[in-house]
Amino acid sequence: MTPAPASQEGAIYPAIGDTFPVLTFGPIDASRVTAYAAASGDTNPLHLDPAVAQSAGLPAPPIHGMLMMGCFEPALREWRADLCVIRLSTKFLRPVFSGTAIEISGRVVQLRDGQPKKIVVRLMAHGAGGDLAAVGEALLVPANTEL
Amino acid sequence: MQETLEPTPADGRAGRRIGPIPVRTTAADVEAFRASIFGAGAAVPLTFPMRWLALPAIAAAVAELLQGADWIPVHEAQSFDYDRPLTMDENYVMTVDIEASPASPRLTLKASIATPRAELCVRVETVLRLIPFKQEGSPFRREASA
Numbered sequence: 001m002t003p004a005p006a007s008q009e010g011a012i013y014p015a016i017g018d019t020f021p022v023l024t025f026g027p028i029d030a031s032r033v034t035a036y037a038a039a040s041g042d043t044n045p046l047h048l049d050p051a052v053a054q055s056a057g058l059p060a061p062p063i064h065g066m067l068m069m070g071c072f073e074p075a076l077r078e079w080r081a082d083l084c085v086i087r088l089s090t091k092f093l094r095p096v097f098s099g100t101a102i103e104i105s106g107r108v109v110q111l112r113d114g115q116p117k118k119i120v121v122r123l124m125a126h127g128a129g130g131d132l133a134a135v136g137e138a139l140l141v142p143a144n145t146e147l
Numbered sequence: 148m149q150e151t152l153e154p155t156p157a158d159g160r161a162g163r164r165i166g167p168i169p170v171r172t173t174a175a176d177v178e179a180f181r182a183s184i185f186g187a188g189a190a191v192p193l194t195f196p197m198r199w200l201a202l203p204a205i206a207a208a209v210a211e212l213l214q215g216a217d218w219i220p221v222h223e224a225q226s227f228d229y230d231r232p233l234t235m236d237e238n239y240v241m242t243v244d245i246e247a248s249p250a251s252p253r254l255t256l257k258a259s260i261a262t263p264r265a266e267l268c269v270r271v272e273t274v275l276r277l278i279p280f281k282q283e284g285s286p287f288r289r290e291a292s293a
Contacts, residue, residue, distance in 0.1 A: 025185050032183065039180040041201030046219065056219060065222040070184030070194045077188070088193050089226035 012082070013117055018108040020079035025071045026101035028063050033098050036067045047098075062095035065134065068102055068125050072136050075104040076121065080140070083119065087139035094134075096127035106138075116141050163208045166242035170199045170260070174236050191233040194225075196260055196271050199241055209254065212247040217279060220254065224274040230267045238263055252277040 026032070030048075037043045042064055045052040053061040069090040076085055096102055103126045110120035123136035172191050181192050209220075233239065243258045258271040 035179070036183040039176070039183040039198070041198050043201075044220075066194060066197050066225065067184060069225055070186070070192060073193050074184070074186050084232075085193055086229045087227065089224070091224045092222050 013111060014080070014108045014119060016108050016111060020075070020106050022103050022105045023071075023075045023078060024101050024103050025074075027099055028067065028096070028102065030061070030098050033061065033063050033067065036064055036070075040064065040066060042066065058095065058097070060097040060099065062097055063102075065090070065092040068092075068096060068134055069136065071102060071104050071125070072106075072123050072138065075106065075123075076138055076140070079106065082143055083140040084143040084145065085138050085140050086118075088136065090123075090134050090136040092134050094127065094131050096125075096131075096133045100128040102127055102133065116145050161212055162244060162246045163212060164242065164244050165204055165208050167240040168199070168202065168204065168242070170196075170202075170239050170241050172233050172235050172237050172239070177235055189235070191235060193227050193229070195233065196227065196241070196258065196269060199260075200243070200256060200258060200271070200273060205243055205245070205256070208243075208245055209256075212245060212254065213277070218277045220275040221278055222273070223253070223276040224272075226270075226272045228270040228272075230269065233260070233268055239268065 033047055037048055044064075046056060046058075047053075047061050047064050050061055053059075069088070069092075072088060072090070073085065076083070104123065105126070106121045106123045108119060109122045112118040112120065119140040121138045121140060123138060124132060125134040125136070127133040172195070176198065177191050177195060180195050180198060181187075184192060184194070186192050239260050239262060241258055241260045243256055246255045246257075247253075248255075254275040254277060256271075256273040256275075258273075259267060260269045260271065261267045
């Protein structure tokens with residue numbers, strides 16, 4: 001990835017098409033899911049009890065979609081700690097089951113003009129077998145920007 | 148906390164406003180949340196407000212809007228739109244509008260989180276798709292209201 005030259009206030013903007021290295025989170029085991037349930041307050045038994053998951057026709061408890069979405073933020077920080085996320089959205093497509101890992105990847109798809117420019121990054125979360133589990137979009141600006 | 152039953156729109160949707168609810172970015176809560184999502188650093192995670200959407204007042208309003216139907220809520224979409232970041236160990240106020248649409252069927256929660264001085268920090272939107280579930284013995288099963 002080759003950052004584009006700074007265009008304002010010393011900010012180094014990525015270029016459209018830039019990608020960041022795939023980051024793997026997990027395997028996300030039951031203890032991680034339990035910790036997320038406790039920390040988030042989302043104690044839906046579907047995520048925590050294999051018998052409930054089975055009664056819903058699932059082979060294992062699915063991890064919380066929000067746990068998966070939460071991994072977008074550390075992935076973005078790992079890529080560019082000098083940028084700040086001001087909007088993050090996600091559509092959840094498929095469940096990822098407890099005991100498997102998720103892979104987070106991203107690509108810059110747009111630079112929006114403005115003061116400062118806003119960087120649009122398309123995000124993807126893949127589960128076991130390469131299934132696309134969630135797609136997201138992040139809007140970033142240089143850190144310490146006054147909005 | 149105030150709770151207001153909004154007029155039912157003409158298209159059959161039902162809505163409810165919850166709040167303002169006082170909420171706080173308590174350090175221990177933030178740190179536990181951050182650790183659970185592989186986070187690092189000292190900032191409040193972007194997705195931390197989900198913790199507040201799990202408050203009992205909101206869960207109760209959701210259950211009431213669903214009127215006893217058997218359902219599994221499936222998280223379909225989520226967004227966080229920040230005007231200013233949340234900071235650690237600060238008080239905020241949250242107002243949540245919940246809308247149920249029997250035609251879809253989906254449930255949408257739109258939360259606004261602001262400082263006590265009414266400076267908007269973040270808008271949160273959650274879309275839950277509701278899947279019918281009628282299996283006997285299910286913890287999701289709810290008795291139909293009389």
